[in-house]
Amino acid sequence: xxxxxxxxxxxxxxxxxxxxxxxxxxxxxxxxxxxxxxxxxxxxxxxxxxxxxxxxxxxxxxxxxxxxxxxxxxxxxxxxxxxxxxxxxxxxxxxxxxxxxxxxxxxxxxxxxxxxxxxxxxxxxxxxxxxxxxxxxxxxxxxxxxxxxxxxxxxxxxxxxxxxxxxxxxxxxxxxxxxxxxxxxxxxxxxxxxxxxxxxxxxxxxxxxxxxxxxxxxxxxxxxxxxxxxxxxxxxxxxxxxxxxxxxxxxxxxxxxxxxxxxxxxxxxxxxxxxxxxxxxxxxxxxxxxxxxxxxxxxxxxxxxxxxxxxxxxxxxxxxxxxxxxxxxxxxxxxxxxxxxxxxxxxxxx
Numbered sequence: 001x002x003x004x005x006x007x008x009x010x011x012x013x014x015x016x017x018x019x020x021x022x023x024x025x026x027x028x029x030x031x032x033x034x035x036x037x038x039x040x041x042x043x044x045x046x047x048x049x050x051x052x053x054x055x056x057x058x059x060x061x062x063x064x065x066x067x068x069x070x071x072x073x074x075x076x077x078x079x080x081x082x083x084x085x086x087x088x089x090x091x092x093x094x095x096x097x098x099x100x101x102x103x104x105x106x107x108x109x110x111x112x113x114x115x116x117x118x119x120x121x122x123x124x125x126x127x128x129x130x131x132x133x134x135x136x137x138x139x140x141x142x143x144x145x146x147x148x149x150x151x152x153x154x155x156x157x158x159x160x161x162x163x164x165x166x167x168x169x170x171x172x173x174x175x176x177x178x179x180x181x182x183x184x185x186x187x188x189x190x191x192x193x194x195x196x197x198x199x200x201x202x203x204x205x206x207x208x209x210x211x212x213x214x215x216x217x218x219x220x221x222x223x224x225x226x227x228x229x230x231x232x233x234x235x236x237x238x239x240x241x242x243x244x245x246x247x248x249x250x251x252x253x254x255x256x257x258x259x260x261x262x263x264x265x266x267x268x269x270x271x272x273x274x275x276x277x278x279x280x281x282x283x284x285x286x287x288x289x290x291x292x293x294x295x296x297x298x299x300x301x302x303x304x305x306x307x308x309x310x311x312x313x314x315x316x317x318x319x320x321x322x323x324x325x326x327x328x329x330x331x332x333x334x335x336x337x338x339x340x341x342x343x344x345x346x347x348x349x350x
């Protein structure tokens with residue numbers, strides 16, 4: 001197959017990123033791999049969609065290391081080849097829209113928009129672009145069962161936040177409605193409550209504010225669990241999961257925000273939460289997703305760029321990327337066996 005990975009930019013990729021791990025595994029399994037960025041789409045006068053693809057040379061196949069693959073990616077990033085989108089079998093949308101909001105607003109949803117056209121042309125687009133358009137900010141999470149969510153207020157009014165904080169013992173977490181990676185996250189408590197106005201002002205510059213009641217056990221970090229085809233990703237009883245513990249005095253557990261990764265045992269409690277959100281993930285065509293869990297609560301469902309797959313694989317001693325690519329291969333087989341039978345969102349989670 002020919003599989004394209006859509007990212008914010010080639011320069012912002014790293015060897016241990018989940019996208020690199022998946023792309024390397026696809027190449028290792030003998031598939032043609034290319035990368036796309038927001039400025040690479042071309043809609044011709046005859047309505048044909050083309051892309052300026054950065055093709056990664058096949059190299060040594062299975063013997064090529066991830067670092068060697070990444071070096072080939074960096075070299076390929078300097079040149080592109082114009083191809084019809086129909087030459088692609090799969091398009092994985094792996095960009096983070098929130099990173100584009102301030103500097104390149106035109107690029108924020110461009111992958112989703114052209115992803116729709118690619119799907120119309122018969123390309124398997126993962127995750128489903130129609131549903132991703134509804135998940136462009138954290139409001140999407142509010143459509144999951146209330147049972148799995150922390151008590152949440154979404155507003156731009158500081159007085160609303162003060163009343164919410166008072167009703168929740170004076171301790172809440174504030175974060176932007178649209179954002180990722182732990183950016184713009186503040187804790188309001190007895191020590192910091194005097195700065196609530198400044199916190200709210202800083203977040204509201206970019207839009208709405210999410211105020212969440214602090215979940216018991218948050219000081220112990222959260223669990224990142226990968227979901228594939230709507231269910232927890234596991235191989236031989238080992239789950240693609242890890243515990244993320246924030247730096248001292250830092251509420252954020254994101255790894256690139258100073259958190260550390262530790263092994264974790266997935267129990268019936270986490271599996272029950274995963275089962276509660278399974279129906280919607282499958283209905284929305286969300287192939288690969290990362291969920292963040294504390295206790296009996298899911299804090300976030302990352303449908304755009306779930307990360308830390310490499311670390312999960314390291315800890316479990318399992319090549320989870322291989323099973324992810326194998327699942328994509330099977331979807332293409334189903335597409336060929338049942339031509340025209342399944343819409344993109346349905347095929348995405350088969």
